[in-house]
Amino acid sequence: MEVLNYPETTFEKLPVTIFDNAQEGAVTLAYEIAELIRSKQRKGEMVVLGLATGSSPISVYRELIRLHREEGLSFRNVITFNLDEYYPMQPDELQSYVYFMHEHLFNHIDILPENIHIPDGTLPIDKVKEYCQAYEKLIEDCGGLDLQLLGIGRTGHIGFNEPGSAITSTTRLVKLDPLTITDAAKDFIKEEYVPLRALTMGVGTIMKARKIMLMAWGEGKAKILHKTVEGRVSDEVPASFLQLHPRVAVVVDQWAAAELTRVKTPWLVGMCSWDDQLIRRAVIWLSLKTQKPILKLTDEDYKDGSLSDLLVEAGNAYNLNLKVFNAIQRTITGWPGGKPNSNDTHRPERAEPAIKRSLIFSPHPDDDVISMGGTLLRLVDQGHDVHVAYQTSGNIAVFDDDARRYADFALDFAQKMNVGVADMQRQHDEVVEFLRHKKLGEEDSTLVQDIKALIRKGEAAAACRFCGVKEPNVHFMNMPFYETGQVKKKPLGEADIQAVVDILQDIQPHQIFAAGDLRDPHGTHRVCLDAIFAALARLKGKEAWVEDCNLWLYRGAWQEWDVEEIEMAVPISPEELLRKRKAIFKHQSQKDSAVFPGNDKREFWQRSEDRNHTTAKLYDKLGLAEYEAMEAFVRHRF
Structure with a gap:
């Protein structure tokens, strides 16, 4: 069935289909693409697809690969034109869209190589204009785009058509918006390595497609999707030009749809089921x-x-x-582990047992103190048996220079102690040689990965000591899915889930705290949470302690739960906030400048404190008690 519906409300100027999760939406898009390919095959015709890159289409391509392998979908009648490419960019570089498309689609299907077209980032600058004109003509000579698949950037760009792009624009060389460069930094390690320009199909080129499918997954796309779908047509949001196209399908998950009027404030649209x-x-x-x-x-x-x-x-x-x-x-409590000898009828956490085994899962080696450091300190201060489990090593988030510095220290220490000097010299030289010749985005050697992991392990252990967590209660899980040495991770596997099962069985906690980034379809936090859910599902009904265990979800350094979602709000005093800051400071490799800062240039402690202040101010504005700061949690019923 074709994904193309009338807008649900008068607020929406584009037809939007909302799915519970990104996977469901991606499968629907893949099936529509597959049906178009098959319908053309039945007629003996070629089909011309416009393809996108970035994180959004990966799950679509994964499903297309499955359809090819398991259901016999052939791509031999498919011609593809990609939207864009960084400039300059060599095709064999890990950040190139040539590499991306072959890695995520072309290497796994039977498309003919001569039918693949991706903008050439290797051209000399004086050849670019002529090339772009030829790219336009080639699309026309192939009969035009039957279907264009689009993602959307936080600037509202489609392709690399940044704000200011005209609706008549064609394939050309463009400057990238600073926000786009910031978002791309995760693939280039440092922002300064991101190319400042790109080749892109124009808005006019995209608008000539016979059908357009725009996808958006995750909360990070919610604000720009709202502007695209409900705002006025403007070159300030290039994606808004799609309102003028006769056949557009917008496919999103529930989190990307969060700012749409029918989702956020449905009472403005019509009758509600309260x-x-x-x-x-x-x-x-x-x-x-x-x-x-x-x-x-x-x-x-x-x-x-x-x-x-x-x-x-x-x-x-x-x-x-x-x-x-x-x-x-009733969500406000200074007793996150429950208040002993009290009436807990309306309290977030039960009173008994008075001393609880509290297990805090931290996806990276610093999420615990960044996201719930004040609560962690409160649990320790109130005498609970606090455990912290670091699910991944976090090794890719360490600068190469730090790895070199620690290698130098290890060699100097070996020479000072006169212990294992020859072996240490050999390994030191190996690290130095690898880092000297390391290419941008290249996977670290095993030795370098180990050094970076030890750096983060030492920092996490120091933060736990500062917070008063007993040393035997600090656990380093090193879940296998993460250990690739690259941003790209392996899928969640049996070994990952079993690692969580094992630690749960060992501790048998009364309460669990976990990073609850349910709205993030791509990140490490989401994978770590899925492992926890899977482990608890296996244990539920088999282990008695599971029935008496509460699971509390916290958020990351970038965002907080909406007030209506919060089920436990832990006030933090000025003194506790300072202690939390000092705990975050123990993570020195993330101090001043992190490898993956995200879209916020501030340090993690600044983001965290601002988030905690904002939550407290919201409670104050609603007429509740005024606190310095607050950490918030939602209980997950499993």
Whole structure:
């Protein structure tokens, strides 16, 4: 069935189909592409596909490969034109889109090599204009694009058509937006290594496609998707030009759709099916919109805010305000492990047992202190048996210079102690030689990977000592899926899940804290969380302790749970916030400048504190107690 529907609401100017997760959306897109290929095959015709790169289409290509291998889908009648390529760029470089397309699709299907077209990043600058014109003509000579697959950048770019691109633009050399360069840094290790220019099909080229499918996965795309789908057509958001195309399908997961009006504020669209969380969201939204504490909202405020229907459900503003205020107030606790000898009816965590085994899973060796350092300190201070399990080594997030520095230290120490000097000299020389000739993005040697892993292990152990976690309670899991020496990871495997099962069985915790990046379809946090879910699913019903274990999810350094989602909010005093900062400082390889800083240039401790301050300020604005900072958690029922 064709993915092309009428817009769901008058707010949406493009047809959007929302899936529960990225995988479901990707499979649907792949099936549509496959059906187009097969329909052309039945007619004895070629099909011309416009293809995209980046993280978004990988799952689509994976499904196409499966269809080829398991269901006999042939690509021998397929001609492809890729959207873009960095400039300058050699095709054999790991960051090139030539390498990307062959790695993720072409090497695994039966497409004819002569039917593959990707912009050439090796051309001398004086040949680029002529080449771009020839690329346009070649698309036309092949009959034009039957279908164009698109992702969307955070600037609103499609292809590399950055803000300011004209709707009539054609294939050309362009300058990359600083935000695009920042987002690309994860593939180039350092931002300064990202090319400043790229070759791209133009908006006009894309708009000539007979059908366009735009995909967006994850919360990071939510704001720009909202502008694309509900905003005005403008060259400030090049993707908004798609509103003018007659056949566009927008396929997203629920997290990318989070800012759409029908998802974020459905009461503005029509009648709602009210549950407790939606009621809480609506009241919080109205409180922040009117800049009034919850308990001061009036019937008139609800009516003016298009929430009359909610008043009918609740009876009046007074009762509604009180219900929501009390629910939020009950999330606040200074006892994340439960308050002993207390009535825990309305507390987030149960009172008994008074001393709990608390297991904190940290995907990387610093997520524990960055994301929930204040809570970790509180658990230790209150006498709980706190364990920290670092799921991955985090070795790729260490600069090469740090690895060299530690290798130098190891050699100097061996010479000082006169122990194993010859072996240490040999290994030191091996490290120096490898790093001297290492290519951009090249996988580290095993020895360099080991050194980087030891650096992060030592930092994590130091942070735990500072926080008072007992040394036997610090666990380094080194889950195999991560150990590739590259940004690209292996799929979650049996060994990864079993490692989590083993540590759970060993500790048998009363409460678990885990990085709850449910909205991230690609990152390490998501894979680590999937391993925890899989392990608990195996143990549930077989181990008695699992039935009495609570799983609390925290977020990363970049974002926090929405207030209506929060089920436990742990206040942090100014003194505790300073202790948390010092714990983060123990991770010296991530200090000042991290290898993978993301889209926020600030240091991790600054992001973390700002996030904690913001949560506290939101509670204050809603009329609750005013705190210096807060860490927030959501309980996952498994």
